[in-house]
Amino acid sequence: MTKHNPTACALIIGNEILSGRTQDVNLNYIATRLTEHGVQMAEARVIPDVEEVVVATLNECRAKYDYVFTTGGIGPTHDDITAECVAKAFGVPLIQHADARSILEEQFKARNIELNEARLRMANTPEGASLVENPVSGAPGFRMDNVFVLAGVPSIMKAMFESALSEIRGGKPIESRTVIAFLPEGTLAGPLRTLQGDYPDIDMGSYPFYKVGRYGSNLVLRGTDSGRLGEAVDRLVKMVGDLGGEPQLEA
Amino acid sequence: MTKHNPTACALIIGNEILSGRTQDVNLNYIATRLTEHGVQMAEARVIPDVEEVVVATLNECRAKYDYVFTTGGIGPTHDDITAECVAKAFGVPLIQHADARSILEEQFKARNIELNEARLRMANTPEGASLVENPVSGAPGFRMDNVFVLAGVPSIMKAMFESALSEIRGGKPIESRTVIAFLPEGTLAGPLRTLQGDYPDIDMGSYPFYKVGRYGSNLVLRGTDSGRLGEAVDRLVKMVGDLGGEPQLEA
Numbered sequence: 001m002t003k004h005n006p007t008a009c010a011l012i013i014g015n016e017i018l019s020g021r022t023q024d025v026n027l028n029y030i031a032t033r034l035t036e037h038g039v040q041m042a043e044a045r046v047i048p049d050v051e052e053v054v055v056a057t058l059n060e061c062r063a064k065y066d067y068v069f070t071t072g073g074i075g076p077t078h079d080d081i082t083a084e085c086v087a088k089a090f091g092v093p094l095i096q097h098a099d100a101r102s103i104l105e106e107q108f109k110a111r112n113i114e115l116n117e118a119r120l121r122m123a124n125t126p127e128g129a130s131l132v133e134n135p136v137s138g139a140p141g142f143r144m145d146n147v148f149v150l151a152g153v154p155s156i157m158k159a160m161f162e163s164a165l166s167e168i169r170g171g172k173p174i175e176s177r178t179v180i181a182f183l184p185e186g187t188l189a190g191p192l193r194t195l196q197g198d199y200p201d202i203d204m205g206s207y208p209f210y211k212v213g214r215y216g217s218n219l220v221l222r223g224t225d226s227g228r229l230g231e232a233v234d235r236l237v238k239m240v241g242d243l244g245g246e247p248q249l250e251a
Numbered sequence: 252m253t254k255h256n257p258t259a260c261a262l263i264i265g266n267e268i269l270s271g272r273t274q275d276v277n278l279n280y281i282a283t284r285l286t287e288h289g290v291q292m293a294e295a296r297v298i299p300d301v302e303e304v305v306v307a308t309l310n311e312c313r314a315k316y317d318y319v320f321t322t323g324g325i326g327p328t329h330d331d332i333t334a335e336c337v338a339k340a341f342g343v344p345l346i347q348h349a350d351a352r353s354i355l356e357e358q359f360k361a362r363n364i365e366l367n368e369a370r371l372r373m374a375n376t377p378e379g380a381s382l383v384e385n386p387v388s389g390a391p392g393f394r395m396d397n398v399f400v401l402a403g404v405p406s407i408m409k410a411m412f413e414s415a416l417s418e419i420r421g422g423k424p425i426e427s428r429t430v431i432a433f434l435p436e437g438t439l440a441g442p443l444r445t446l447q448g449d450y451p452d453i454d455m456g457s458y459p460f461y462k463v464g465r466y467g468s469n470l471v472l473r474g475t476d477s478g479r480l481g482e483a484v485d486r487l488v489k490m491v492g493d494l495g496g497e498p499q500l501e502a
Contacts, residue, residue, distance in 0.1 A: 186364070
């Protein structure tokens with residue numbers, strides 16, 4: 001349905017997600033905002049802080065998708081290896097970015113903190129990268145070709161993502177409508193399959209729930225053509241009503 | 252550090268995660284439980300309900316890791332395609348599993364609901380699969396070789412995962428200790444890198460925070476050798492104390 005929309009991939013870099021210590025929330029934010037922007041999130045990967053894995057994954061994904069967003073691994077500590085990995089993936093040297101250094105000098109001077117060697121690592125980018133502004137804590141992210149390198153801390157990641165968004169070519173916004181049906185999925189499945197067959201340009205998903213003693217399903221329709229989407233929703237509402245499923249449109 | 256531990260990969264299958272509509276919580280559960288069980292989650296991927304993507308990802312990951320866990324796509328509706336994809340990935344036919352059919356017959360009879368064609372799809376497995384019990388809602392998951400196919404609804408996924416756990420060869424439990432340091436990461440980075448160099452068998456991660464007006468970092472140490480881990484924690488606590496970082500051990 002979204003073959004004319006740009007595609008994107010998110011790489012969530014960090015052992016803390018894979019060990020279960022931390023619940024990732026960055027993927028959901030990026031996915032939501034890209035969808036609003038008409039960019040289709042085609043895949044996401046959670047990978048460890050291991051150089052060869054990060055480099056290989058970057059190279060696979062930047063070739064496959066229009067945009068790649070990475071989160072995590074751009075702080076001052078030894079486990080922050082994303083900038084080095086991006087440089088290796090692109091086959092360019094890692095350099096100290098003059099503007100990034102100026103930003104760090106100003107930031108740490110204002111806080112009266114020494115800009116030591118570890119902190120200076122945050123000014124390193126692959127040669128040829130442009131900076132992504134960080135309005136929260138100063139130390140910038142960067143963009144290298146179609147790869148946007150963002151922080152892992154959610155508040156900072158979000159601010160950086162919003163800074164980057166103006167550089168992203170959006171597509172037709174992907175609209176989503178949800179019809180709540182008080183029917184078990186197995187009852188809806190046959191007619192829903194027929195409806196999907198009639199609207200191959202609309203992506204239809206069924207997500208079951210069980211609340212207050214009743215079985216039901218959230219039926220989610222997504223597409224870029226408002227007219228077609230509205231038509232499919234109307235038919236779905238009628239279909240659910242005919243089955244006695246008390247259809248409700250989610251606000 | 253965990254080279255002797257079995258490895259695993261999670262495949263989160265579902266457009267609703269990639270569109271941002273739903274925040275995934277299954278990965279965190281699987282990651283946490285596998286870590287406790289001594290299995291190293293090496294990677295996770297979120298992929299769409301698209302047959303060629305699911306089949307290719309399954310084949311890549313089942314060859315690469317000891318275990319693969321999939322979540323989502325095993326309900327009765329047209330967008331539930333995981334069982335077909337697993338059959339294609341293994342090059343075997345999709346069959347109606349006799350025991351799965353019996354379970355469904357019993358379940359729907361008890362609820363006085365017709366076992367229609369759509370619901371019967373939930374009895375389909377690749378030929379040669381064994382069932383994974385679903386104590387929540389009946390319809391089972393299945394195991395095919397090293398691939399465990401679980402539901403997407405979190406409560407059902409968890410129950411299925413626990414059913415499957417007895418079949419998973421665990422490794423030495425991966426222990427984790429966290430030292431809270433009230434110091435900015437840039438101050439800790441140098442000494443922490445030295446400590447990591449002395450303990451290559453311990454995985455050390457630094458996760459910054461800013462709370463109640465103070466900068467700090469959660470320093471997470473992970474390893475399978477309690478003695479070595481305890482030694483590294485002791486050194487870290489001393490290091491943080493010497494830097495004036497008021498070290499605290501997280502309970």
